[in-house]
Amino acid sequence: MLQIQEQVIKENGYTLHLIPNEKFKTINIVAKMKAPLERETITKRALLPYVLQQGTRRYPTRLQLQSALDDLYGAVLSLDGAKKGDFHIISYRLEVANQKFIQQETDIVEKAINLLYEVIFQPNMKGIGFEPTVFAREKETLKEKIAAITDDKLAYANMRLMDEMCVDEAYGLHVHGYKEDLVQLTPENTYHYYEQLLMEDDMDIYIMGDFDSNKMQEFFRASFVRTDSGNNEYEKLENTNTSQNRDLNREPQEVIEKQPIQQAKLHIGYRTNCTYRDETYAALQVFNGIFGGFPSSKLFINVREKNSLAYYAASRIESHKGLLIVFSGITSKDYKKARAIMEQQMTAMKEGKFTEEDMEEAKEQIMNQLLETMDHPQGMMELLYQQVIANRSLSPHELIAQIKATTIEQVIHVASNIQEDTIYLLTGEEDVTNA
Template identity: 30%
Template sequence: MKAGYENLNINQKQNDLHIKVLPTTKFKTTTITLKFMAPLDSKTMTARSILSKLLVRATQQWPTDKAFNRHLSELYGAYVNSFVSKFKDKHVITITLELVNERYLSDQTPLFEKGLNLLKEIVWNPLISNQSFDNNFVAQEKALLTKKLEAMVDNKSQISFLNLLKLMFNEQPYRHLASGQVEYIADITPETLYDTYQSMLLNDYCAVYVVGNVEEQKVKSQIKSYFDIKPFQFKLSHATPVPQRDKVPQEIVETDEVDQAKLNMGFKLPVQFGDRQYFASVVFNTMFGGDPSSVLFNEVREKQSLAYSIHSQIDAKNGFMFVLSGVSTDKYEVAKDTIIAEFEKFQRGQFNEEKLELAKKVIVSQRQESYDRPKRMIEILNNNILLENDLSESDYIKHIQNVTKAEIIDLTKHIELNTIYVLTKGGND
């Protein structure tokens, strides 16, 4: 699936082999991460979730849990894990290996190369025979995922957030957890998982990241020799659409056996990752509900005692903000009106510069703390896939620090409250 280099734009970014190396002397370990990205699709997410766990359990060379774990311990206690996530309009399988940097070993073990060998085995030689994954492992991972997803039904906070997404996005795959849906698990077999695996190898966009005390060019050439990573275009579709409705915001109240009402709100943000309004949205979210210093935390929870818990979070890559709260079942109407009133104060510019500057300091501090963790550094690096030109760390901080009060006011005037979802006690509808 090789692509040409002509006619490139922000939605078709050609980046040759996407191998990014971040040399640093901060850590005694080296972290190697592979990210396999496919279009977000309700039908494939569950199988990809199970596949991600199978790949890091056993391989042809180490065909049992015991053999696989013994090999990790032989690599000075190396650690391998995998997870799935949503990234813009993609479903991502992330496989990460952390191992001691060989510079800090007393002997001359070529640990980095052994780590690459292990990753190569995980990706290209999983435990497959006759185009089928191991029956026992598949059964175990299906049972584990079923248990995990079913447990969410009992978690009223999680289920109410998923209900908000369902109402806001209808049939869009964005509404689902990256780990999938219970109803798809039964139909997954060792044979269908082989097809899922082949699709990952043939069709996914693969990005590789390395963080540690390493030589950049040497590592890049090693990875190229170990992995058959093809250069091809990372295509972005348009942002996840929110269905048009006659009445916005739509408000839905449902009842269940709950100790406290769950009051959740979904907003549409007019932002695109990396543009000026994107940075304004990051600052606004921190001021509004994204930090203990925020308005929602102080006004709704502390001063008025309307909420046991409340915060806002943004998915600015897709242009959404969510306010999630737990409130007294007899106070959710007051809490809802208060949240909306606090939001409208921002639209009128009723906030001071001190709050704005404090939010910027919080963001910059959290960003700098991210560089104490290799995995967070890799997630930050991966965001650059969405941009025509990579965003440097100093530029990110500069953009945050340059956000003005006028930009926050302008942004909030264009934010739309789309959906209000309440889960409360029966009889309180």
């Protein structure tokens, strides 16, 4: 098992996470900018990764930026945005060769850190905004991305489930933003927001690979200087339980949407009343492993294999929002039967109708999944960042130990707190109310 030695240092307006490890032959750097999810900013934040990776002031075109990356022995840069719980996170990722393994090279990593700084803090501008041609092009790219979700029926059904389930909650916001909000975005107002983001977002920087921690810290102290606004609004949000933002006594709602499609999508959303910050989180992971997380789970076996009512059936948890999502592809006429059998599996979990063998198999699969993720630098850093989002110290190794120690009683206890919230069906034109 890969051992983790994470050194966390508060630096010039950000938190530096040094994770030295001799296993990896490249240096992986990830900078993460975190802010609360808000309708007013989500489309701007969705657009920014597209614009920022097209160039910097010193390398104003994508071709020039790529040439600078190539000069660093083929360094790889990528940016993206994601939502975790009620936060939006922009990630800047850079993988670069380790100069230890290249003769006569002594400053590759330092140059890479400087380049990453340029990407973040010195974007390509014209006047008081982003370069207009690049901005217009990337705005169109995002517009096409938003439109394409309608064609991906699995993604569309999941988005619509969140629309209905989290209608008055930040988590219901679309991670790619909104087409109608794109119209209002200009190079100037988007850059103005980016300046605000650079001042106010919580910033964490992770570095993983074979390096000397003292030297790496010196590189960052010399290159990365950021003014901290002292904004404590995010801290207030971190101290709220994001799984409780709705009426606990609300009856489950059924939403049926019709489109000219062949395969219906049945998605069911549950409130787990448990997140990464809770002591019962490991038991929730085991619960999901037995319930629907793997091909050996109850959903797959009972809905697909035994009753042939689904093309696929599985579940996943949203660790920082406290949601459990069941998703399946079915024939429209089987809607009522498939839903009933899915809900029976939840009842069985609440009643403890699973065996010690089910527990051990689920634990083994979850632990293998975590270990496989930890085998990759990017995966490891994502796991470590879970602690920042949840404001809880629980390392991947500690989580694995807790999963291994989880009892049947703990899983039943977690199951007893899970509440069905929304049933969403995307179906064809036929009537399914009596199916």
